[in-house]
Amino acid sequence: MDTGTHIVMGIALGGLALADPVVASHSITTTAVIAGTIIGSQAPDIDTVLKLRNNAVYIRHHRGITHSIPAVILWPLLISGVLWLIMPDANWLHLWLWTFLAVFVHVFVDIFNSYGTQALRPFSRKWVALGVINTFDPIIFGFHVVGLLFWMLGANPVPTFLIMYIIMVGYYILRFAVQKAVKNSVLHTIPDADEIIVAPTMKFFEWRVAAISKSHHYVGRAYGRSITVYDKFDRVSIPDSxxxxxxxxxxxxxxxxxxxxxxxxxxxxxxxxxxxxxxxxxxxxxxxxxxxxxxxxxxxxxxxxxxxxxxxxxxxxxxxxxxxxx
Structure with a gap:
């Protein structure tokens, strides 16, 4: 997801953490946990600095090792350890648990983008990209902003964000259903397609489409179940020269x-x-x-x-x- 969405997710998780009696009953722990969820929700994207070197390094490594299984374990230890040194009266165990959840959620939601992550490292370097949620999804961002506004206006953050996340689960399920419908429509339009890639856009019913058959590459757009093929290229292997x-x-x-x-x-x-x-x-x-x-x-x-x-x-x-x- 984009930086803005990760930030509002981190704040929302900080509000949800007030469901934990240890966090809710101790102001310093509350402060530390909210800081931990916000920082934890951003930490895996520290590899964005690779863009300062060159695009090749960035493309090859962005969402790689910083989103891996070891990183998901190490980020919470590092973040909670530093915060505990700053606020030693905070409950470290609960600080670590909520920071861990923030890091995990960051990596987890990124696999639903078309860019994906190498979340299975070190067991596999395969990019895990489910391609159902755009990098910036205005609906997901909007729900978080609304939830945060309710919190600012005095609503209890625990039920507010619990309801929001239940709605989000339903939204993700709906996106998978729409993606499947789009793929079926592409296959109906291009019956000889061997591989179909559909990628979300910011518009709910609009998807980018790329398909491969034995003889051609196809590029188009889906508007609901309506498929428009814009380009058709001969599929030719790159020369061995x-x-x-x-x-x-x-x-x-x-x-x-x-x-x-x-x-x-x-x-x-x-x-x-x-x-x-x-x-x-x-x-x-x-x-x-x-x-x-x-x-x-x-x-x-x-x-x-x-x-x-x-x-x-x-x-x-x-x-x-x-x-x-x-």
Missing amino acids: DLVTAALKDKNLSAFISFSPIYRWEITEHDQIFEVRLIDLRYRSNDYYPFVAVAHLNEDLEVVNSYTGWIFSEDKLHKKLDFTPL
Whole structure:
């Protein structure tokens, strides 16, 4: 989920923690626990700082080790330990338990996005991405904001957030049902599809669609059960050539491949510079595919420059690559 949603989730869990008699009866423990749930709800996303290095490192590692099983165990110990040093009169056990819940909820809700997490590490590096909730879901965010407003206006936070989370469980179940209906509609529209990827948007009934058959890639949108196919590409394996082998060793292209489950490729030549471009088909926006990986190689098959990330125009891509086509 996005940062704002994780913050309101952390505050809501802090309010729900008042159901714990130990927390509710001790003001210092209350303060420590609310701090723990807020910090714990943010801690796994500390790997966002990797973006300061480069996109390749960020794409390969974001929501990786910081969202793993060892991290879910270690984050609460670290956070509760520091808070207990600051507030030694707080009950450490209950501080740790609620901080643990906040960290766990953060990682748990992230697996419902299309981006996903490596939540099964170290047992598996597979990305767990259920693809039923958009990274920012206005309904989930809105329910939390309403719950927090009720709390600010004097409502008891325990029943308020209990009711809210019961509604949230129902909402998640509904999203799975809608996703299944969309996949069935895609299969009806593209009966030869071997693999179907549907990704949520901020609109409840609108989904991004990408499908693979033995011969083609399909890209479209779903509006309820209505499927619109915008693009259809021949499915062609990337060439097994020295040029491609050299390009795929580049950190940007290898990071892209580790993340993208469905992409097409293009190879072009610009004045003795070869361009190898990989294009993720899941994120079509305004007739453009913004998530790409590009490498430029010279005649000696040396990578001159490369880039991976979100680019919404060719001009901006050329600036990132410091390249001007003739």
